[in-house]
Amino acid sequence: MTKNINTAFSNFMKNFVNLDSDRTSKARSSRNWLIDQINSIESKNTDFPKLYKDKNIFFGSFARNTKIRELDDIDLMICLSANGTTYNEYSNYTNNIELNVPDSYATLKDLCHDNSNRLNSTKVINRFKKYINTVPQYSSAEIHKNMEALTLKLSSYEWNFDIVPCFFTSEDSQGKTYYIIPDGNGYWKKTDPRIDRDNITTLNQSLNGNLLNVIRLIKYWNREKTIGIDSSYLLETMLINFYSQSNSSCGTFVDIEFVSALYYLKSAILNDVQDLKGIQGNLNNYNFLERLNISSSIEKYYNLSLKAREYESTDIEKCFKKWKEILGGNFPDYE
Numbered sequence: 001m002t003k004n005i006n007t008a009f010s011n012f013m014k015n016f017v018n019l020d021s022d023r024t025s026k027a028r029s030s031r032n033w034l035i036d037q038i039n040s041i042e043s044k045n046t047d048f049p050k051l052y053k054d055k056n057i058f059f060g061s062f063a064r065n066t067k068i069r070e071l072d073d074i075d076l077m078i079c080l081s082a083n084g085t086t087y088n089e090y091s092n093y094t095n096n097i098e099l100n101v102p103d104s105y106a107t108l109k110d111l112c113h114d115n116s117n118r119l120n121s122t123k124v125i126n127r128f129k130k131y132i133n134t135v136p137q138y139s140s141a142e143i144h145k146n147m148e149a150l151t152l153k154l155s156s157y158e159w160n161f162d163i164v165p166c167f168f169t170s171e172d173s174q175g176k177t178y179y180i181i182p183d184g185n186g187y188w189k190k191t192d193p194r195i196d197r198d199n200i201t202t203l204n205q206s207l208n209g210n211l212l213n214v215i216r217l218i219k220y221w222n223r224e225k226t227i228g229i230d231s232s233y234l235l236e237t238m239l240i241n242f243y244s245q246s247n248s249s250c251g252t253f254v255d256i257e258f259v260s261a262l263y264y265l266k267s268a269i270l271n272d273v274q275d276l277k278g279i280q281g282n283l284n285n286y287n288f289l290e291r292l293n294i295s296s297s298i299e300k301y302y303n304l305s306l307k308a309r310e311y312e313s314t315d316i317e318k319c320f321k322k323w324k325e326i327l328g329g330n331f332p333d334y335e
Helices: 005-017 021-046 119-134 193-206 213-222 232-243 253-268 288-314 316-328
Strands: 057-060 073-079 087-090 098-102 138-143 150-154 160-168 179-182 190-191
Touching: 005 213, 005 253, 021 073, 021 119, 021 253, 057 193, 073 179, 073 316, 098 190, 119 138, 119 150, 119 160, 119 179, 179 213, 193 213, 193 232, 213 232, 213 253, 213 316, 232 253, 253 288, 288 316
Parallel strands: 073 160
Antiparallel strands: 057 073, 087 098, 138 150, 150 160, 160 179, 179 190
16 A cells, blocks of 8 residues: 555556566476476487477567566477478468478478378477376376467466477578478468567667566556457567657656557557568558557547546546556555
8 A cells, every 4th residue: 555656556566567576487497397308208209309409499478578467378489400301481471381301300201291291280289299298297288279389287387388399490591590380270480589589678678677567567458458459469569669769768657658658559559560570471460440449448548547647746546546447456545
């Protein structure tokens, strides 16, 4: 309980928005432990794909430090050794990739589409599923609904692990490398979580470390008030675009940044939003009416946040009540 709005926001962020530091440390340890367990699966089973351990990579909001409470999943990409496997891109669309396995690579050859050398991503995920039950504390493992990952639940943790098998390419004609991951349809697509990680880390540092709290607060509000932006990656991308503008700054007071961010978002959601990796194209898959509805919801809370900021200097008790209306029942009461 407090009468100071800055203290209220600080407590709110600490107790309800940001991940608990002890749980974060335990989660990172569990992630590293799981990788060791997967490495041991490879060493014990000749029909499990050979691993390229140096290229394993973490991705998703937990890896980017934009995850909000409660921690429900941790994403990791387990890199496989190509051993002469090549890829073909049949168009400019990055989900149109075939991996061609040489006859000499029997382990992967066994996971190809019938009567071909084209590696079947679904079969690769199922091969992980076949052996993942040997991991200690195993509870369950199911192929993710997007068919791109294996979701593993361990009895010792409240969070799941989304495991994505992947390959790492050699340099292309432009000197670029990529990760190749399942596309959900038995084939493959490009990605590069290194770019996402570096984009947000660099921008956050340039803004004195203030950006991550703003992103987490906006994500919390979006979830709490069911604004309708289902893709946290889309939401993060729009916020990165906003704070990447040449005249942008990001202060320590998240209530002020909240107002500015909503002003930008209510317009940004009406337009296409390009993937900053230059791989996925437009991330905003909502139709025109859906975009209008989301924009209208954002504008509603933008106006409420303006009123809350106004009350801060005229009626602090009303200010608290207004922020509680905006951010939900977990926001501290005035007392």
